[in-house]
Amino acid sequence: MSNYTILNNNVHKDLRVNTMRSAEYGDNIMYTMTFPMEFRDIQSCYPIFFCKDPESGQLYPAALLGFEQDQNLFLSDSGWDATYIPLMVRRHPFLIGFQADPDGAEGATKPVVSIDSDSPRLIEASGDDSQEGEALFKQDGTPSDFLQTSIGTLESIHRGLEHNKGFIAALLEHELLESFSLEITLNDGSNNQLMGFYTIAEEKLQSLDGETLAKFNTQGYLQSIYMAIASFARLRPMIDKKNAQLG
Amino acid sequence: MNHKINRVVIVGGGTAGWLSAGIIAAEHCIGTKTSSPENPFQLTLVESPDIATIGVGEGTWPSMRSTLQKMGISETDFFRECSASFKQGTLFKGWRAGADDIYTHPFTPPQGYTEVNLAPHWQTAREQINFAQAVSPQSALFTDKLAPKQISTPEYAFNVNYGYHLDAAKFAEFLRKHCVEKLGVTHIKANVTGINSADNGDIASIATDSHGTIEGELFIDCSGSRALLIGEHFGIPVCSKSDILFNNTALAAQIPYTHENDPIESCTLSTAQSAGWIWEIGLPTRRGIGHVYSSDHNTEERASEELLAYIASTVSEQAAAAATLRKVKFSPGHRAKFWHKNCVAIGMSAGFIEPLEASALVLVELSAAMIAEQLPANRQIMDLVAKRFNDKFLYRWDRIIEFLKLHYILTQRRDTEYWRDNCESSSVPEQLVDLLALWRHQSPWHRDNNNVDDMFPSASFQYVIYGMDFETMPSQTQRRSELAERQRAGALFQENATRTKQLQTSLPSNRDLINKIYTFGFQKI
Numbered sequence: 001m002s003n004y005t006i007l008n009n010n011v012h013k014d015l016r017v018n019t020m021r022s023a024e025y026g027d028n029i030m031y032t033m034t035f036p037m038e039f040r041d042i043q044s045c046y047p048i049f050f051c052k053d054p055e056s057g058q059l060y061p062a063a064l065l066g067f068e069q070d071q072n073l074f075l076s077d078s079g080w081d082a083t084y085i086p087l088m089v090r091r092h093p094f095l096i097g098f099q100a101d102p103d104g105a106e107g108a109t110k111p112v113v114s115i116d117s118d119s120p121r122l123i124e125a126s127g128d129d130s131q132e133g134e135a136l137f138k139q140d141g142t143p144s145d146f147l148q149t150s151i152g153t154l155e156s157i158h159r160g161l162e163h164n165k166g167f168i169a170a171l172l173e174h175e176l177l178e179s180f181s182l183e184i185t186l187n188d189g190s191n192n193q194l195m196g197f198y199t200i201a202e203e204k205l206q207s208l209d210g211e212t213l214a215k216f217n218t219q220g221y222l223q224s225i226y227m228a229i230a231s232f233a234r235l236r237p238m239i240d241k242k243n244a245q246l247g
Numbered sequence: 248m249n250h251k252i253n254r255v256v257i258v259g260g261g262t263a264g265w266l267s268a269g270i271i272a273a274e275h276c277i278g279t280k281t282s283s284p285e286n287p288f289q290l291t292l293v294e295s296p297d298i299a300t301i302g303v304g305e306g307t308w309p310s311m312r313s314t315l316q317k318m319g320i321s322e323t324d325f326f327r328e329c330s331a332s333f334k335q336g337t338l339f340k341g342w343r344a345g346a347d348d349i350y351t352h353p354f355t356p357p358q359g360y361t362e363v364n365l366a367p368h369w370q371t372a373r374e375q376i377n378f379a380q381a382v383s384p385q386s387a388l389f390t391d392k393l394a395p396k397q398i399s400t401p402e403y404a405f406n407v408n409y410g411y412h413l414d415a416a417k418f419a420e421f422l423r424k425h426c427v428e429k430l431g432v433t434h435i436k437a438n439v440t441g442i443n444s445a446d447n448g449d450i451a452s453i454a455t456d457s458h459g460t461i462e463g464e465l466f467i468d469c470s471g472s473r474a475l476l477i478g479e480h481f482g483i484p485v486c487s488k489s490d491i492l493f494n495n496t497a498l499a500a501q502i503p504y505t506h507e508n509d510p511i512e513s514c515t516l517s518t519a520q521s522a523g524w525i526w527e528i529g530l531p532t533r534r535g536i537g538h539v540y541s542s543d544h545n546t547e548e549r550a551s552e553e554l555l556a557y558i559a560s561t562v563s564e565q566a567a568a569a570a571t572l573r574k575v576k577f578s579p580g581h582r583a584k585f586w587h588k589n590c591v592a593i594g595m596s597a598g599f600i601e602p603l604e605a606s607a608l609v610l611v612e613l614s615a616a617m618i619a620e621q622l623p624a625n626r627q628i629m630d631l632v633a634k635r636f637n638d639k640f641l642y643r644w645d646r647i648i649e650f651l652k653l654h655y656i657l658t659q660r661r662d663t664e665y666w667r668d669n670c671e672s673s674s675v676p677e678q679l680v681d682l683l684a685l686w687r688h689q690s691p692w693h694r695d696n697n698n699v700d701d702m703f704p705s706a707s708f709q710y711v712i713y714g715m716d717f718e719t720m721p722s723q724t725q726r727r728s729e730l731a732e733r734q735r736a737g738a739l740f741q742e743n744a745t746r747t748k749q750l751q752t753s754l755p756s757n758r759d760l761i762n763k764i765y766t767f768g769f770q771k772i
Contacts, residue, residue, distance in 0.1 A: 052399040052770065053399070054397065054398075054399055055398070056398060056763065056766070056767040057397070057398035057399040057400075057763070057767055057768075057769065057770055058767060058770075059770065172770070172771065172772070175771075177772055178772065179772055196399075198772065
């Protein structure tokens with residue numbers, strides 16, 4: 001379980017974060033949310049599909065990492081074997097929280113950096129000179145380079161979430177998403193069925209009128225749509241990876 | 248005689264009027280943008296500004312999902328604007344023995360229904376598990392007040408089949424807006440002051456107090472129990488069914504929840520009383536609770552006492568004390584025919600019986616759908632379509648009446664004259680007597696539904712008769728197919744038990760899902 005508290009350079013001054021990639025730290029995930037702004041990098045490594053948040057039913061784009069629950073084919077003993085690691089994976093153990101904004105209108109909130117105090121990544125260094133993991137704060141209490149980068153990641157996610165809303169709404173409005181199921185047969189004869197995922201409805205896309213295409217182009221959606229389609233090619237290497245693991 | 252049928256006029260605007268308008272308009276695409284000289288079809292609904300619609304909480308069948316979908320309605324909007332909730336069937340209390348005895352009639356047919364008839368295989372285990380629970384996950388789900396789907400399930404799709412509970416007044420208003428804004432229905436608010444006949448006896452036009460005369464080729468009477476056209480004008484008589492179904496009076500109340508987030512029932516509750524039964528319909532905003540009874544077997548005073556006692560025990564003493572009861576009298580029965588000359592009756596103008604098994608709205612859906620599908624091209628063939636319509640709906644009314652009567656005649660109750668009278672053979676339709684004789688030796692299955700116009704699937708008969716403890720004798724002879732079938736049945740019972748557990752852990756509560764619909768809405772995919 002997660003237990004988020006607002007990051008504080010006093011309470012958390014000695015905290016360090018382990019940045020290793022491993023199942024032990026919760027990286028054994030089958031898929032993770034992604035955002036159009038990172039599609040270019042994502043599609044070079046992972047297939048992009050769409051899926052639903054079980055709590056809200058809202059759709060979001062996701063990078064596929066495995067074929068079954070808790071399986072991440074990019075994890076190995078030496079870490080995460082890919083040239084790009086998704087923003088939502090890199091954010092841990094941080095999250096954007098919201099707190100009341102005293103300077104804003106009533107009910108206004110402002111984003112704040114929160115940290116999961118139950119995260120297995122946290123190392124309580126208690127002032128000694130341990131060099132394991134990354135420090136969050138410098139001696140003078142200002143954010144470390146690592147924390148600065150993490151805050152940048154959170155800011156990108158924050159913008160990405162907003163971007164996703166518009167992107168998904170546009171796809172739904174033009175009926176450009178369709179549900180699909182994929183049956184993957186591995187060399188050992190076992191079947192993995194991927195269900196509950198959605199993908200770009202290419203027939204609908206091909207019949208879009210010029211006006212809509214022009215609008216999508218201006219909004220940047222057109223590029224994202226084609227990157228999602230192109231990312232399908234990453235399925236094959238994943239199947240090969242899995243087959244290689246089977247030996 | 249060869250007038251084309253281009254102008255349809257609906258008289259009356261309750262749920263029957265607007266539902267009919269929506270179904271017919273959706274089929275004949277008369278949307279304001281698409282109407283053209285090539286499509287001269289016009290649909291007008293005339294509604295009195297003075298008559299309030301009867302806004303009771305009502306139940307629908309699962310058929311309402313496709314009816315709404317065909318009209319182009321968003322299920323999310325429907326939930327948000329009609330105080331709608333999920334209905335997965337009915338839970339009957341006290342019908343068998345007049346005590347705490349319970350049985351259920353879920354909307355989902357038994358597991359593997361088209362493949363194996365589970366009823367005979369359940370007979371041997373009937374002491375251990377009730378029929379509905381043995382064959383379908385649904386009664387366990389609605390007993391737990393769970394929803395039939397998740398927020399990630401697309402609109403109108405389901406994990407287990409469902410219909411709705413809704414606020415009828417809000418539903419009529421919601422449909423009105425959709426019909427007028429999206430489907431191009433013309434809405435006239437005026438009182439009908441007279442009916443002008445053509446030479447052939449058809450209705451040529453109706454006169455109104457504020458919009459002059461309105462001409463049409465086909466008139467649909469949705470004026471409710473007043474039956475302005477089919478009854479007052481044409482004098483088509485009502486066939487009384489009070490000799491079969493005794494209930495003729497209802498007392499209705501609307502009871503707020505004690506706490507805003509109290510659970511919402513996801514089935515209709517029907518609790519037998521001394522001379523009738525009490526319904527309870529859970530909407531997100533309130534419970535609709537009412538007592539429908541026979542005034543020949545009970546006094547209004549006693550009936551109110553029973554209703555208030557029910558409210559006091561299921562809600563609270565305070566709720567019972569604060570309840571206001573509204574009385575509705577009705578004569579159970581239907582018109583001798585529904586389509587006469589160029590006039591069709593839909594809704595309460597066509598007939599009315601007690602709300603057991605919620606047949607009112609589904610008859611509106613079926614009537615309007617048949618008009619939409621078979622809209623006569625001209626006046627000449629209208630009489631042929633009318634005859635088909637009348638044959639079909641007389642058949643359907645008979646089937647509904649039989650099915651409702653079935654609920655009463657298997658009771659072991661002999662505590663009041665009402666239950667004893669219900670079991671008198673003179674009050675039971677002949678075909679029902681025959682069916683029961685047959686079911687003594689073979690359980691209901693597909694063979695019982697040999698007509699496409701049957702209203703209730705054979706699975707519904709199974710749920711009611713075995714819920715009421717009816718026994719079907721084992722087969723007289725050994726059958727070759729028996730062993731394989733018994734094995735398959737065992738596997739299906741097991742599958743059902745597994746699926747029940749899975750659904751119980753994965754489905755949200757009815758209240759939670761409705762709150763999520765308010766916040767997020769359903770996806771179309």
